Amino acid sequence: MRGTGGRAALVVLALALGARPALAQQVTLGPQFVLASYREVTSGLRYQGTGIGGALSARYRRFSAAAAVSRVSFDPTSGSSADTGFTATQVDAWLAYDVAAYASLEAGITHRGADPEFDAQSVGAVRVGARAFSEIGAGATMSFRADYLAAPHFSGGGRAPVSIDLGLELDVRLAGRLHGTAGYEFQRIDRKTNPGGTGEIDAPIEQSLARAGLTVAF
Amino acid sequence: MRRSRLLLVLAAGFAKPVLAQAPAPSQNATLRQALQAYDNVDFARAIALARRALLERMSGPDQARAYELLGFAYSATDSQVKAVDAFKQTILLDPDRELDPRRISPKITSLFYSALGQVLVVRQLKVDSARFVGGQGSLPIRFTVTSPARVRTRAVSGAASLLVDSAVVTGTVNVRWPARLPNGDPVPAGDWLIVVDATAGQNSFSASQPVRIVHGTVDTLPHLTSLPGYQELPETEIAPQSWRPVGLAFLYTGGALVGTLGLESASLGSSSKRELGIVGGAALVTGFVMMLRKPAARPAQGNILYNKLLHEQIVRRNQDIAKENVTRRQQVQLTIAPLSKPSGAGR
Numbered sequence: 202m203r204g205t206g207g208r209a210a211l212v213v214l215a216l217a218l219g220a221r222p223a224l225a226q227q228v229t230l231g232p233q234f235v236l237a238s239y240r241e242v243t244s245g246l247r248y249q250g251t252g253i254g255g256a257l258s259a260r261y262r263r264f265s266a267a268a269a270v271s272r273v274s275f276d277p278t279s280g281s282s283a284d285t286g287f288t289a290t291q292v293d294a295w296l297a298y299d300v301a302a303y304a305s306l307e308a309g310i311t312h313r314g315a316d317p318e319f320d321a322q323s324v325g326a327v328r329v330g331a332r333a334f335s336e337i338g339a340g341a342t343m344s345f346r347a348d349y350l351a352a353p354h355f356s357g358g359g360r361a362p363v364s365i366d367l368g369l370e371l372d373v374r375l376a377g378r379l380h381g382t383a384g385y386e387f388q389r390i391d392r393k394t395n396p397g398g399t400g401e402i403d404a405p406i407e408q409s410l411a412r413a414g415l416t417v418a419f
Numbered sequence: 420m421r422r423s424r425l426l427l428v429l430a431a432g433f434a435k436p437v438l439a440q441a442p443a444p445s446q447n448a449t450l451r452q453a454l455q456a457y458d459n460v461d462f463a464r465a466i467a468l469a470r471r472a473l474l475e476r477m478s479g480p481d482q483a484r485a486y487e488l489l490g491f492a493y494s495a496t497d498s499q500v501k502a503v504d505a506f507k508q509t510i511l512l513d514p515d516r517e518l519d520p521r522r523i524s525p526k527i528t529s530l531f532y533s534a535l536g537q538v539l540v541v542r543q544l545k546v547d548s549a550r551f552v553g554g555q556g557s558l559p560i561r562f563t564v565t566s567p568a569r570v571r572t573r574a575v576s577g578a579a580s581l582l583v584d585s586a587v588v589t590g591t592v593n594v595r596w597p598a599r600l601p602n603g604d605p606v607p608a609g610d611w612l613i614v615v616d617a618t619a620g621q622n623s624f625s626a627s628q629p630v631r632i633v634h635g636t637v638d639t640l641p642h643l644t645s646l647p648g649y650q651e652l653p654e655t656e657i658a659p660q661s662w663r664p665v666g667l668a669f670l671y672t673g674g675a676l677v678g679t680l681g682l683e684s685a686s687l688g689s690s691s692k693r694e695l696g697i698v699g700g701a702a703l704v705t706g707f708v709m710m711l712r713k714p715a716a717r718p719a720q721g722n723i724l725y726n727k728l729l730h731e732q733i734v735r736r737n738q739d740i741a742k743e744n745v746t747r748r749q750q751v752q753l754t755i756a757p758l759s760k761p762s763g764a765g766r
Contacts, residue, residue, distance in 0.1 A: 236694055244688035335671075337664040338709025343702060345671045347678065365682055369675035369695075371702045385675055385698035389682040405684040411694035413701070
């Protein structure tokens, strides 16, 4: 599973970088600091952690592409029933098309891998959704997105008929080519499993993730 | 005898101002004596001396003055036929001769005009100064023909003779000369003579006026940098400060908060909202700062479109001006000015 996540990240980055000459109207790239909370199955299984990440985006006329990678070390919170933490590597990628001056439709992928592999669920899915964005001031843009996570796959098996990913992003031009970015992402995956064929049980997964960083626009 | 003397004095009194306004003293001594006799109201002596002077060698103007003196003296002595004959000679010698009707008695004036109607002369030939582009203007020429006659107006320079107008006319005539050769080209620069020939039966008269024609270049039009009365508008505008930035920040953050609360699983319990608090707080602060900041200039689409139309109009006008200037550079500006008449012109 870890190898699959690494390949997916490379594919996303290669797609974004390969597309860069054609989408050369504006490309941004920069590091991020990541803060995240993770809950799974029951209210007692809670983790929080911090990590680093990076973001890459490109825009050409009505088309835009973005990719974000983060690596977060989760530790059990106080009162959590978990004994050990784990490290999650998450890759997200979007391709979007602006259907209006304030809205776009998007599709992409998300993949989160856990290390050690069985300390948390690794999950991969296809994103399909929409995004609304507005310029709230000179060089400051906010967006809100809602994606449906289709066809999810879990390292521990199971299915998820309803999986939603919400996002809130802020981009402020600080000086010249330097931008400050902040993003919030909330994932709710309504996973159901059928251990031993005894019937389906709920094993939901929730993750809240905040990113803050700097990007340079080219 | 005393009554006759009084009438003679009255007649002489009417005529005296005209003789007094003669520009230069006569060169002929006999004519001077005749003028003196007329001033002394001795009309018989004035007539005799004037007739004797005409037998002597005199210049053209002196001859005209002698005949005019005879006309006045005959008028004063009621010899109307002789007066008219004398005035006819005066007019033939000096066609442009005029009497001032405010200072000359109506009797003498009527005899003068009677003489004028009995001779064929071209009087008061006037050519105005003119400046025009060759082919687009003309030179005004006007003159007076005293009797009905076939009048041909020509422009002559060396061997070239261009017919300006030909018609049977009388009275004041106005013609216009376009100063073009038969092939349409402007006439060459140089000195030209406007000649007016009047013919009626055996009688003919000719008057002329020299003019000088100078060729010049036609002024070209300057290119436009703006249209009079139309000014460019600023292509950016500053929007007024508003609550919109913080409102949008609340809207987006609120959407994320509502979405998060709505999607949280009941079986997992409530989350800390730490991540949303950080990012949402940053968004609200950003919105608040943006609300307080002076809004950035934004494109004014209406003004941009207006300026674009204005520029297109200026470009179109300049293209027309460029075409017009190409034509103007191929044109010739003619400047025509009358020259002073040589003495004795006409006849």
